[in-house]
Amino acid sequence: MIGKYKIIALCTCRIQDGECHELVNELDQQLRNMGCRLFVYNCISKLNTNAEINAQISVFDIIDPSFCDAVVIHSYRFDNYEFCKTLAQRFLDMGLAVISLGETISGCINLEYRHKDGFAEIVSHMVKHHGYKDIHMIAGIKGNPYSDERIEAFRKVLQDNNILFDDSMVSYGDFWSVPAVAAVERLLKENKLPRAIVCANDHMAVAVSYFLQSRGISVPDKVAVAGYDGIETIYSSEPTVSSAGIFPSAIARAVCDAICSIFDEGSAGENIPLIPEPIINESCGCRSEKNGLKFNSSALYNELINQFYRFQDENVILSDISERIQQCDNFNDIADEMRKDDLMYAMTCVIKRECYDESINPEYDIQLHFGDDLFVLYDSDDYDNKRNMEESFISYNMNGRDIIPNLMNYLDYGRSFIFTSLTYLGKPLGYTCFHFSSYIPGNYYKIPQTVNMLSTALGGLRGLRHQHYLLNRVDEISKTDALTGLYNRYGFCTEYDNILHELGDRSMAIVMCDLDGLKTINDKYGHDNGDFAIRTAAQALKRVCPHNAACTRFGGDEMMAVFPCCGVENDIRAMFDQALDSINEASGKPYRVSASMGIYITQNGEKPGFDELIRCSDKLMYEEKKQRKAARG
16 A cells, blocks of 8 residues: 555556556456556566566566555466466465466466357357357467367367367467468368458457458458457458457456455455357347447548658657667766657666666676666656756665655545666666656557667666776786886876876975785795785875876886875885885784885976886885995994
């Protein structure tokens, strides 16, 4: 529960399909009347057999029992029963009530689509009401369970009506128009055209009806046709196509009844049947029962054409946005590119904080699940509010439990919420939340376009940023001594040129450091201890020099630092000795690390070259060691 609203989570797949977003709209409206709010968690494409490796399913990580009151899994949409079982068990283990919509899953309240019964009803209408004995079926994909159950229903109706069934009475149309038409064309060529054809879905039935009429075969006078599913296209066909289906309003009502039972009584019946209703139209030989729903075919055709061209135009724009995003220097610039073309409205984009870190390899190191550390990359409403106040939208951190910014306002306004994962190279980058204020089918059509564009754009940007990071690291490594972390000769020469360029007329300090007794440490304690001594001296030198000093190891135990004079030059030797003393006390080594140090201050804008520095260092160290030897002796 969030505030005063109970939250119902709907897990679904391919919300861009009409039958899906129509159901979402019906369910959203009915739940609002109950004082609830619907959160939709959507995969934009079908899951593969091993759904666990599909980054799209990371969207279900956002569902949290701390705010969610019940979960509806639209199991019929996923076409992956094992995944739905796993997902359901996950929520059951959280203590949530789970409704399975379409498939029977143990432990859930199951709203069962009785497609077999529904298909049997339309076949029975053809056989019993019209008396068609010579009847043929165009099934779906061979071996598909949904197709096979409809074949079984077809066989059973024929058997109950004393019609002998054999396999030649079934062709396969793969649930689509082209293979369905090809199957009927074969029957026509073989002179085996039946008196009636019943198709496993409406797409095939509409295509078959048009094909027959294009060949001068009257529907239904010569060949009667029926389909199944009850999609709106059956009303735009001429003649209108008979079918059967479960209407979104009836499904939503059944879901809401089950939710009411959960809230009021603590549970609902385990298995609740959803029986498809026959839709009697003209293609079977009847008069349409719903003439009022007969559409203007020309108007529908024009609308489909408009949608197609809009889809093409928006794809071009989104492709351009993708290119612009990948050229952004930082994440704060991305919001400007996303809002520029007015396509990404009523939308929030949240990414994982680790995706902001360019050092993380996007192919391997990104975690598969969402945590609490998230980053609001874009929020269209917040962006518009800032723009109206002549301010800039700045991306910001967000706790994952907040889900999206401004959530309570959206809940009060009654907005719908559709969450979809952003993925790249099989890894989740974040998620989008579309929060539409009204039901416009075009909004739902564009969800996969927008999500795919953002996934590609952000994934490409992540890749480019990581490449930039790697190039910088290679450059850094090429300039750095591996043992000490100081510059090597190549790196020092580059940095020394920068110091000389910025030096002007100021003096420059040259600090030379040479380890004492390194050979003794190596011989007595081993070269790993010798390396420790070298690293210790390097750390001490780096610590006592100013932050803008160029420190280098240019020999085995010889180190040098160069920096513009800043008033600490005379203190460096004492600071260096103190740093070594501190390290020696903490190390517990049986020897003390000590080093000789010489300091030279240039005069009158003197700018020695690298070879001069080396000669100067040799002279300084010779004098330093001579003085130290004299002091000991």
